Amino acid sequence: MVHLGGTPVLRGVNLEVSCGERVALLGPSGAGKTTLLRVINGVIVPRSGSVEVQDTNLRKLDQGALRQLRSRIGFVHQDHSLVANLRVLHNVVAGRLGQRSFWSSLRDIVRTSKADLLEVHRILERVGIGDKLYQRTDSLSGGQQQRVALARALFQQPKMLLADEPVASVDPTRSRDLLNLMTELAAEEGWTLVVSIHDLELAREFFPRVVGLRNGEVYFDGPAEDLTPQMVTELYSMDSTSSTGGEQDG
Amino acid sequence: MSDRLAQVEALRKSRPRSRLIRWSAMLAVVCSVLVWLTSDISLADMFSTKRLGHLDRFITNDMLPAKLRGDAFTWGGLGDWCGEQFQLNGARAMLATLCISVLAIVLAAVAGAMLGAFGARNLMSAHPFLPHATVGHGDCSHWLDRVAQFTRLICILLRAVPEYIWAYLLLAMLGTSAWPAVLALAIHNAGILGRLAGETIENLPSQPLRALSMAGGTRRDVAVVGVFPMALGRYLLYFFYRFETCVREATVLGMLGVVSLGYYVIEARAHGQYSTMLFLIFLGGLLVMLADIVSDVARRWLQKGI
Amino acid sequence: MAKPLPLAPRLPTRRVRILTGIFLAAVIAFFGLGLSLGELIPRDSGFQLVLEFFSASVQPAFTYQNSEGLPSDISPFLFKVGRGLWTTLTYAVAAMSLSLIGGMVLGLFASASFWERRHPAWATFRWTVRVLIAAMRSVHELLLALVFLATLGITPGAAVLAIAIPYSGTLAKVFSEMLDESPREAADALSYLGAKPLQVFLIGRFPRALPDIAAYSFYRLECAVRSSAVMGFFGFTTIGLYLRQSFENLHYREVWTYLYALIVVVLILEVWSAHLRRRFVA
Numbered sequence: 001m002v003h004l005g006g007t008p009v010l011r012g013v014n015l016e017v018s019c020g021e022r023v024a025l026l027g028p029s030g031a032g033k034t035t036l037l038r039v040i041n042g043v044i045v046p047r048s049g050s051v052e053v054q055d056t057n058l059r060k061l062d063q064g065a066l067r068q069l070r071s072r073i074g075f076v077h078q079d080h081s082l083v084a085n086l087r088v089l090h091n092v093v094a095g096r097l098g099q100r101s102f103w104s105s106l107r108d109i110v111r112t113s114k115a116d117l118l119e120v121h122r123i124l125e126r127v128g129i130g131d132k133l134y135q136r137t138d139s140l141s142g143g144q145q146q147r148v149a150l151a152r153a154l155f156q157q158p159k160m161l162l163a164d165e166p167v168a169s170v171d172p173t174r175s176r177d178l179l180n181l182m183t184e185l186a187a188e189e190g191w192t193l194v195v196s197i198h199d200l201e202l203a204r205e206f207f208p209r210v211v212g213l214r215n216g217e218v219y220f221d222g223p224a225e226d227l228t229p230q231m232v233t234e235l236y237s238m239d240s241t242s243s244t245g246g247e248q249d250g
Numbered sequence: 251m252s253d254r255l256a257q258v259e260a261l262r263k264s265r266p267r268s269r270l271i272r273w274s275a276m277l278a279v280v281c282s283v284l285v286w287l288t289s290d291i292s293l294a295d296m297f298s299t300k301r302l303g304h305l306d307r308f309i310t311n312d313m314l315p316a317k318l319r320g321d322a323f324t325w326g327g328l329g330d331w332c333g334e335q336f337q338l339n340g341a342r343a344m345l346a347t348l349c350i351s352v353l354a355i356v357l358a359a360v361a362g363a364m365l366g367a368f369g370a371r372n373l374m375s376a377h378p379f380l381p382h383a384t385v386g387h388g389d390c391s392h393w394l395d396r397v398a399q400f401t402r403l404i405c406i407l408l409r410a411v412p413e414y415i416w417a418y419l420l421l422a423m424l425g426t427s428a429w430p431a432v433l434a435l436a437i438h439n440a441g442i443l444g445r446l447a448g449e450t451i452e453n454l455p456s457q458p459l460r461a462l463s464m465a466g467g468t469r470r471d472v473a474v475v476g477v478f479p480m481a482l483g484r485y486l487l488y489f490f491y492r493f494e495t496c497v498r499e500a501t502v503l504g505m506l507g508v509v510s511l512g513y514y515v516i517e518a519r520a521h522g523q524y525s526t527m528l529f530l531i532f533l534g535g536l537l538v539m540l541a542d543i544v545s546d547v548a549r550r551w552l553q554k555g556i
Numbered sequence: 557m558a559k560p561l562p563l564a565p566r567l568p569t570r571r572v573r574i575l576t577g578i579f580l581a582a583v584i585a586f587f588g589l590g591l592s593l594g595e596l597i598p599r600d601s602g603f604q605l606v607l608e609f610f611s612a613s614v615q616p617a618f619t620y621q622n623s624e625g626l627p628s629d630i631s632p633f634l635f636k637v638g639r640g641l642w643t644t645l646t647y648a649v650a651a652m653s654l655s656l657i658g659g660m661v662l663g664l665f666a667s668a669s670f671w672e673r674r675h676p677a678w679a680t681f682r683w684t685v686r687v688l689i690a691a692m693r694s695v696h697e698l699l700l701a702l703v704f705l706a707t708l709g710i711t712p713g714a715a716v717l718a719i720a721i722p723y724s725g726t727l728a729k730v731f732s733e734m735l736d737e738s739p740r741e742a743a744d745a746l747s748y749l750g751a752k753p754l755q756v757f758l759i760g761r762f763p764r765a766l767p768d769i770a771a772y773s774f775y776r777l778e779c780a781v782r783s784s785a786v787m788g789f790f791g792f793t794t795i796g797l798y799l800r801q802s803f804e805n806l807h808y809r810e811v812w813t814y815l816y817a818l819i820v821v822v823l824i825l826e827v828w829s830a831h832l833r834r835r836f837v838a
Contacts, residue, residue: 041748043747043748066750067750067751067752068750069750070748070749070750071749071750072750073750074749075745075748075749077741077745077748079741080739080741080742080745081741081742081744081745082742082745083742083759083760083763083764084739084742084764085763085764085766085767085836086759086763087265090759094746094749094751094759094760095749097746097749097750097751097752097755097756097759098749098750098751098752099750102752102754102755105751105755105759106758109759114255117258118254118255118258121254121257121258121261122254130257131261133258133261133262134261134262134264134265134266135265135266136266139266152749156749268835270831270832270835271832271835271836274828274832281649282649282650282652282653285646285649285650285653286650286653289646289650289712290712291646291647291650291712291713291716292711292712292713293713293716293717294713295711295712295713296704296708296711296713296714296717300709301708301709301711304707304708304709305707305708308706308707309707312706345588346588346589348585349584349585349586349588349589350585350589352581352582352584352585353582353585353586353589353591356578356579356581356582356585357582359578406819406822406823406826407819409822410782410818410819410822410823411782411815411818411819412782412783412785412786414698414786414789414796415785415786415796415799415815418789418800418803419609419803419811422602422605422803423598423602423605423606423609424595424596424598424602425595425598425599425602427591427595428589428590428591429591429595429596432589432591479571482571486574489578498693498694498696499696501696501699502696502698502699505698505702512698512699515699515702516702519702519706524706527702527703527706528703531695531699531702531703534694534695534696534699535691535694535695536694538693538694538695538696539690539691539694542690542693542694
């Protein structure tokens with residue numbers, strides 16, 4: 001059970017995601033999607049229940065070990081996750097902050113090592129923006145910035161990628177490309193992928209498994225094909241009796 | 251591999267960068283280092299044995315009031331002495347300083363608002379707040395642009411000269427009263443507030459003001475009904491921010507002979523009463539901290555919106 | 557068609573109350589100081605001085621206004637102006653270089669964002685630093701200079717340190733506010749990747765505040781030039797010393813030369829910083 005500011009946001013969520021699986025989290029805003037992702041990442045610790053990631057119980061970890069674990073989980077946010085006035089290179093290199101000591105991470109900013117430089121360039125080419133290596137991040141479009149965020153995740157070499165509404169701020173035609181890229185990369189790298197998304201069509205298209213959240217509870221869990229139109233209407237219907245302050249969560 | 255290296259190198263060479271920023275940063279570092287290496291400024295000299303001896307005598311002897319020196323020192327005695335000093339000149343000095351700064355900042359705010367209005371480029375155009383494309387450039391616009399430019403120049407001139415120098419010049423002209431201090435502070439701060447007011451007006455959202463203008467409002471109408479209420483909150487923030495610096499400056503203007511805290515400080519120093527001098531400086535610090543708190547509280551209150 | 561006006565032409569009462577309060581305070585201050593408007597008009601000798609002084613403004617001196625009695629080997633007047641300006645600038649730069657270091661260190665410790673994700677006990681330390689900053693800011697540089705003169709005697713270091721102490725406090729306060737106001741999302745994103753608090757702060761948060769910090773530092777340099785000029789009134793060889801001497805000798809044209817020199821320096825710094833600011837945004 002997860003509480004934010006006293007009101008429960010997640011209740012009785014029982015979810016098991018196996019390695020290499022691709023899962024979409026569906027649900028109206030305030031259903032607890034973001035919170036669930038943060039719980040998996042260990043940013044939020046549930047008041048009751050247990051979270052196990054890669055066979056370790058998050059509750060038993062201290063701050064250092066938790067950071068260690070997080071450094072192996074990529075996280076792509078909706079937007080603003082990049083330091084706007086740094087160059088693309090430095091934003092990508094920041095992906096390994098959790099794996100590097102303070103001083104070596106400072107050196108990465110001042111003078112990136114040749115090996116890292118080449119790797120970042122290769123990664124940027126992979127996500128289709130190799131020529132932006134030295135551009136200021138805020139000079140890029142929203143879709144390009146999300147590619148930088150993906151590049152950061154690639155550089156981080158995680159076992160798992162969490163993404164919170166990665167295409168919400170990207171225009172519709174580009175969002176399909178971006179999700180295509182994301183699922184391709186997940187397949188190549190063997191990532192487990194958990195993505196919250198509000199667009200039903202995109203979820204169906206790219207994710208074999210869909211988890212529908214409603215008012216902090218799992219409403220649906222299964223293959224995308226099994227989601228009937230009636231269930232979708234129900235999922236998104238505004239039910240006044242159970243809308244318990246879930247809005248606090250973005 | 252080497253192919254990729256060449257590509258990266260080419261990207262690095264063509265990366266966007268500002269020469270101005272780089273040169274400014276380098277200049278700043280070089281100048282700072284050179285100043286310490288080549289000029290006669292040296293912190294080591296401050297703590298040479300001769301000066302330390304001086305300091306030692308000051309701390310053991312001059313710093314304390316005459317009747318409390320040596321074995322006669324007691325904390326109670328020091329407390330009594332502070333009370334005496336506070337009643338003698340301290341309270342009066344603090345009050346005068348406060349009055350000078352309050353009067354000065356209000357005068358500065360009025361003048362600054364005027365300067366700001368006349369210096370704002372969007373207000374001082376032929377058709378205020380209307381998009382230029384639909385208007386065309388008449389001679390009228392040209393003339394008003396000049397006014398705005400001139401006003402901004404005036405602002406720079408007013409704030410380029412420090413308060414202390416303004417006060418020094420005004421003192422010779424007006425004779426001894428609080429006016430030179432008040433005016434000096436008002437002049438300098440009018441320059442600063444004028445610039446800030448101008449920037450505030452230029453950054454106002456233009457739609458509501460355009461609506462007023464399109465509804466047939468004259469420039470004065472728009473300024474009074476639109477610009478003034480919209481810019482007031484921001485301007486008051488700046489007002490309180492400058493008020494605090496004004497109090498700080500007011501403490502020292504007295505050193506020129508005007509009755510503020512600085513006057514009593516200088517007097518005490520002239521009579522070799524270093525203990526009184528230190529106590530008065532301490533009082534000045536208290537006053538500034540108080541103004542700091544008032545200004546902080548007022549600004550936080552204002553930020554909630556007025 | 558014109559849209560309905562979104563503004564009410566009547567001012568809300570709260571605004572009126574604030575403005576009335578401020579105005580009343582000014583009136584009380586006016587009577588408290590025992591001022592009269594008559595004193596604003598210069599009397600005979602003062603009036604003469606005003607006339608002479610302002611008529612000199614259109615013809616600033618380029619040579620000594622009165623070379624009688626000056627030694628023949630004295631350096632040209634403009635040389636003297638240049639030297640005064642140079643000393644003023646060196647004091648200002650030296651003071652700023654100290655204040656930047658002090659302001660940065662104290663500013664980091666005083667900012668809430670630096671201590672985020674750390675043990676709450678650090679809050680005590682942070683508040684101690686904030687009180688220290690307030691204390692440093694509260695004593696004016698001229699008063700500090702006076703104290704240093706009394707304790708250590710006259711030395712350029714005294715002027716520099718007197719400027720540097722309150723300036724460090726001011727920079728620290730403003731820096732800490734800028735750091736706390738900088739957008740936090742990117743920093744959060746880094747902590748999601750397992751970055752340590754110091755990494756999160758220095759790479760995620762600090763760069764966003766840096767343009768503001770640089771711009772403000774530039775503005776303070778301008779202030780430091782003014783402060784260092786005024787230090788001349790206490791015997792340090794900055795431009796204020798020469799200005800005062802010329803004024804006391806009634807060489808008003810020379811005074812204007814010094815004033816113009818100071819204004820030009822401030823103007824140059826201002827244009828420079830305006831250009832820098834534009835680069836930061838792009």
